[in-house]
Amino acid sequence: MADATRDIEALIDLMARLPGLGPRSARRAVLHLLKKRDTQLLPLARLLGEVGHSVRDCLNCGNLSTSDICAICESPKRATGQICVVEDVADLWAMERAQVFPGRYHVLGGTLSPLDDVGPDDLTIPKLRDRIAAEEISEVILALNATVEGQTTAHYVARELEPLGIVVSGLAQGVPVGGELDYLDEGTLRAALSSRKSI
Amino acid sequence: MADATRDIEALIDLMARLPGLGPRSARRAVLHLLKKRDTQLLPLARLLGEVGHSVRDCLNCGNLSTSDICAICESPKRATGQICVVEDVADLWAMERAQVFPGRYHVLGGTLSPLDDVGPDDLTIPKLRDRIAAEEISEVILALNATVEGQTTAHYVARELEPLGIVVSGLAQGVPVGGELDYLDEGTLRAALSSRKSI
Numbered sequence: 001m002a003d004a005t006r007d008i009e010a011l012i013d014l015m016a017r018l019p020g021l022g023p024r025s026a027r028r029a030v031l032h033l034l035k036k037r038d039t040q041l042l043p044l045a046r047l048l049g050e051v052g053h054s055v056r057d058c059l060n061c062g063n064l065s066t067s068d069i070c071a072i073c074e075s076p077k078r079a080t081g082q083i084c085v086v087e088d089v090a091d092l093w094a095m096e097r098a099q100v101f102p103g104r105y106h107v108l109g110g111t112l113s114p115l116d117d118v119g120p121d122d123l124t125i126p127k128l129r130d131r132i133a134a135e136e137i138s139e140v141i142l143a144l145n146a147t148v149e150g151q152t153t154a155h156y157v158a159r160e161l162e163p164l165g166i167v168v169s170g171l172a173q174g175v176p177v178g179g180e181l182d183y184l185d186e187g188t189l190r191a192a193l194s195s196r197k198s199i
Numbered sequence: 200m201a202d203a204t205r206d207i208e209a210l211i212d213l214m215a216r217l218p219g220l221g222p223r224s225a226r227r228a229v230l231h232l233l234k235k236r237d238t239q240l241l242p243l244a245r246l247l248g249e250v251g252h253s254v255r256d257c258l259n260c261g262n263l264s265t266s267d268i269c270a271i272c273e274s275p276k277r278a279t280g281q282i283c284v285v286e287d288v289a290d291l292w293a294m295e296r297a298q299v300f301p302g303r304y305h306v307l308g309g310t311l312s313p314l315d316d317v318g319p320d321d322l323t324i325p326k327l328r329d330r331i332a333a334e335e336i337s338e339v340i341l342a343l344n345a346t347v348e349g350q351t352t353a354h355y356v357a358r359e360l361e362p363l364g365i366v367v368s369g370l371a372q373g374v375p376v377g378g379e380l381d382y383l384d385e386g387t388l389r390a391a392l393s394s395r396k397s398i
Binding site (some may be wrong): 002007008010011014015017018019020021025027028029031032034035038041042043044045046047048049050051052053054055064066089090093123 | 206207209210213216217218219224226227228230231232233234237239240241242244245246247248249250251252253254260263265278288289292367
């Protein structure tokens with residue numbers, strides 16, 4: 001079984017590098033696949049290969065796509081004039097699942113992080129500036145995570161875009177829908193209070 | 200992105216069927232792979248394909264192998280005369296990792312389970328009987344899980360092998376090494392007490 005073990009161990013190592021899987025769960029997952037070779041393992045291998053070869057980043061917004069320009073950027077149905085800036089494709093998908101934004105997106109590709117030396121040039125900020133001019137954007141909505149990194153990046157981007165004289169907005173912070181005050185951190189409570197609205 | 204999404208969603212569904220991954224974690228895992236297409240996704244696809252096509256069940260013991268007979272069954276270094284019966288390839292691997300058994304194995308392929316209608320014929324019990332004769336086995340060690348199903352199956356197999364007049368043994372039950380009585384269930388304590396040894 002030497003060679004089999006070697007391949008299988010290599011497979012387990014690869015699987016163990018997935019988020020949410022450790023060495024033990026990766027082993028279990030691989031064994032599960034090996035037991036269902038025809039119904040799960042080979043289909044998974046095929047699909048991974050197909051997706052891996054067909055999917056690329058949209059040249060315009062950074063979304064995942066099988067063509068150079070993603071369907072969202074290409075769609076004439078999408079509202080123009082606004083760009084929703086997200087950190088990550090995952091965030092774009094989250095917005096799309098919620099179906100709350102009718103316009104087009106821009107994937108920054110992360111947040112500024114001096115420690116991991118991620119600077120402005122490592123993000124797609126220049127590209128964003130180009131798009132604002134090219135697509136006649138009047139508002140940029142910074143839908144970045146409400147984390148320190150996310151908000152720092154949001155402020156940096158906002159300052160960068162200031163000279164362009166367009167509206168730059170960010171998502172509201174406050175009590176999440178269904179949230180109970182008792183369970184909220186003070187930061188959220190402070191934000192919710194300071195940006196309170198008249199009812 | 201329509202087609203891309205469709206493939207990606209299909210991929211997420213497949214990944215979500217792995218033990219230890221749910222829909223959300225599968226989504227995260229797939230996104231992680233899509234971000235590391237060349238370093239992780241494609242290698243994983245390739246390796247899955249290779250393993251899926253090369254690995255099969257050992258015709259003798261049921262272990263995973265790239266040849267009809269696995270290396271353990273083929274190895275002349277392995278002790279003869281004893282067979283260690285396990286439920287599952289995972290259990291065989293666990294025994295091998297512990298390096299506690301020098302002989303050969305026999306993978307039952309599960310446990311008896313009338314509810315899921317898994318009967319004796321669905322397990323490799325007939326094959327085991329053949330091997331006992333062919334390999335001149337003097338002892339069968341039933342290393343089945345200490346679960347109700349495992350122990351029921353162990354007793355069934357033991358009764359089946361009785362006529363052959365060979366030694367049939369099972370793993371000892373008791374306090375696990377490093378275990379604290381305070382945290383042990385009463386079943387384990389009862390087993391440990393009833394099969395106590397003089398020191």
